[in-house]
Amino acid sequence: MAHSKRSLIQTNAFIDGHWVPTDERFSVKNPATSEVITEVADGDSQLAERAIDAAYRALPLWQQKTPAERAAVLRKWHQAILANKQALGELMSSEQGKPVAEAVGEIEYGASFIDWFAGEAERSYGDILPQSQAEQRSWITKQGVGVCTAITPWNFPNAMITRKVAPALAAGCTIVVKPPQQTPLSALALAQLASEVGIPDGVINIVPTTDAKAVGEVLTTHPRVRKFTFTGSTAVGKQLMEQCAGTMKKVSLELGGNAPFIVFKSADIDHAIDQLMIAKFRNAGQTCIAANRVFIDEAIEEDFIQRLEQRLESLKVAAGDVEDADYGPLIDESAVEKVERLVAQAQEQGAKLVRGGKVLTDLGRQFYAPTLLNKVTATMAIAQEEIFGPVIAIQTFADEEEAITNANSTPFGLAGYFCSQDIAQIYRVSEQLDCGMLGINAGAISHAYNAFGGVKESGIGREGSRYGLAEYQETKNITLGGLA
């Protein structure tokens, strides 16, 4: 595998354009080998307050820039990221575990949000309102909300940051980001490139920490913070939303999922399996929109399972720096233990293990085999929790109504998928599935142009698309009188 020439490893906090060391530091490890990559500054609540103050000081000058000026420097950042995508991909793979090729793909995906929102900055329009009084005229302006704070997850260490930072900066906001403890290096590398291309000091600030609770308390309660955005588990999202209430922050939450993947008997089975492989095994299944519950029409169950099992045979599991790896290790020991628990419990309750169901010990404790379980039921934990691993859990259904009822039967509503060649069925089912995003004959649905987000306990708000900028803007109604 070709290795990049440039290293982008930064190990200190990034505040007000400066790299800030701390007395305490924490280790960042490679999940494939458990080797320590480096030690990173361990921020605390005081450092978080310092970062917010820097963002507050930087706000006026950044707000006063024109959308075209903000777009221009965002496009420079976009280009710098793409110019370093191999180094950024290798860095991400080392700290998160995904194959380098997939990591480079995430870098490109993450960069696409910056390019997209550079354009959205230039297309952010207000409105002229109908005249209600003879002597008055009214109009709407859209203004950046102010200082923002963000907390992001480890599974997509680059894109989950740019999906927030890009619209925030495009809207004229400044931001403080707490990256995940497991994968801070990707965030710090983004900040380095932002600084190199001229994004002003204090506009982007990064505070790595092992004390998420203390730093999060500051990011969600500080009076200078007007907007909080979170991507992570539903349980933590609920807690952080409560913490924001005291200062009425504008909140957007991208939370957990439990995506159904329904294959109707009208589907093209081979195409459905292709899409399921994407929706399940991307990032070793550690994806919020992974196909978590697979529903197969009982009329095609035997044929589908036979063909699917054959496809699993072809998957290559290996460390991220191995050529052609389809997926790598799970992020840590607790992730492996959760998958082992869910698979064991399912089998104890009657599920049938068709393939896999074990750690690939020859590769290491973190590597879990491609796994296929059949005869799963809705009452099993594996159908109620995010598996977050390379495990396909199959349930069957007799008719469309049963499939839809079962698919909608969880507190989550992030993504859903179904495969059908029947256009009437496609319209019926797409209108009844209760989720924020639907993939119909499509397992890959994450693009900067699309509106990413969930309903029910999967979140509030949308990221990407033409809807993503509004999460970082306030709508101001202005009325001018005395015109008679």
Ligand SMILES: NC(=O)c1ccc[n+]([C@@H]2O[C@H](COP(=O)([O-])OP(=O)(O)OC[C@H]3O[C@@H](n4cnc5c(N)ncnc54)[C@H](O)[C@@H]3O)[C@@H](O)[C@H]2O)c1
């Ligand atoms: N909807 C989406 O777009 C999306 C995307 C990626 C991941 N996720 C979800 O994230 C979860 C996996 O990521 P994770 O394990 O990092 O989730 P997590 O909720 O444990 O952690 C997410 C972030 O929150 C921080 N955090 C944890 N507890 C905190 C607290 N008490 N106060 C402040 N910060 C705290 C963590 O340090 C991390 O930075 C899954 O549920 C997945 O579905 C959702």
Ligand SMILES: O=C[C@H](O)CS(=O)(=O)O
């Ligand atoms: O984990 C879910 C993230 O949102 C990743 S992606 O946007 O689906 O690639």
